[in-house]
Amino acid sequence: MTCQTSAAINYHISPIIGYHRAPLSQKFGAPRQPNLVAMTSVIEMLAPYDTPAAFVGLEDFSHIWISWQFHHNYLYKDKLDKDKHSLNNKQQDKNDSNFRPQVRPPRLGGNQKIGVFASRSMYRPSALGLSVVKLKRIEIVEGRVLLIISGADMIDGTPIIDIKPYVAYSDALPEAKSGFASSAPHLLDVTTTESAYEQFGQIIANQSADNAAEENAQNKQSSVKAVIDKIQKQLVISDFDTIKALISQDPRPAYRRTETESSFVMRYKSVDVSFKLLETGELQIMNIVTV
Numbered sequence: 001m002t003c004q005t006s007a008a009i010n011y012h013i014s015p016i017i018g019y020h021r022a023p024l025s026q027k028f029g030a031p032r033q034p035n036l037v038a039m040t041s042v043i044e045m046l047a048p049y050d051t052p053a054a055f056v057g058l059e060d061f062s063h064i065w066i067s068w069q070f071h072h073n074y075l076y077k078d079k080l081d082k083d084k085h086s087l088n089n090k091q092q093d094k095n096d097s098n099f100r101p102q103v104r105p106p107r108l109g110g111n112q113k114i115g116v117f118a119s120r121s122m123y124r125p126s127a128l129g130l131s132v133v134k135l136k137r138i139e140i141v142e143g144r145v146l147l148i149i150s151g152a153d154m155i156d157g158t159p160i161i162d163i164k165p166y167v168a169y170s171d172a173l174p175e176a177k178s179g180f181a182s183s184a185p186h187l188l189d190v191t192t193t194e195s196a197y198e199q200f201g202q203i204i205a206n207q208s209a210d211n212a213a214e215e216n217a218q219n220k221q222s223s224v225k226a227v228i229d230k231i232q233k234q235l236v237i238s239d240f241d242t243i244k245a246l247i248s249q250d251p252r253p254a255y256r257r258t259e260t261e262s263s264f265v266m267r268y269k270s271v272d273v274s275f276k277l278l279e280t281g282e283l284q285i286m287n288i289v290t291v
Helices: 074-085 089-096 194-218 224-232 239-248
Strands: 018-021 040-045 063-069 128-141 144-150 159-165 190-192 263-268 271-277 283-290
Touching (some): 040 159, 063 144, 144 224, 190 194, 190 239, 239 263, 239 283
Antiparallel strands (some): 018 040, 018 159, 040 144, 063 159
């Protein structure tokens, strides 16, 4: 008896159970690994997975595992488009031809190739990411679950596939070897121009006035949208430290890290932050403007 394998068998289909809502809406500036920057964000659960009953007991854990999709991965999008047309063996062969067995990690300067399965590159067959993050608290708003987390390496709108508790006795392996990433990445010093400080302060003042007026007009009640908007858009004083921490990771492409005259822009919440490399080796924040 001959067993014929359908192309569909080679795929695992998982539901999207929620979305990550965060201050970073673009890939540029996002930490390359979790827990490098203590940036607060929220996981908005979707029905029927947003029921509080599904999270009973999770509040007793300090950290959680998150499985998620690299939804800005163009290879993943291209693969989805092709899969919509056909799932026969011929189409499967065509999809497999997109597989890239090697990548160039930024950690190695972007010019050294290693196997994709020896990296955490987004350009992988499944387009899936896996992160451990701090669970700050669980909020029940309008009967729905919102997970307030810290240390995520995901951007805004990232689809969430699964959530599991982090268990220290089995998940923490201090004796583990970490290959080419045996230590934390080197951080650059970040300075700020006086004008950028002033711009940030003025934006905070303007937003505070607008938010106060809006709250008075609405006789504010907590809502899912309000919680998400606060994390996604509303600047607070402590955001300046987060911005500096993100830039200190040096989000610039590896091949452009020697450029001293080029300006780079990172979008954070409702502002664009411009910075450049100084001759001293520091990164300097030059301007902060509203989007």
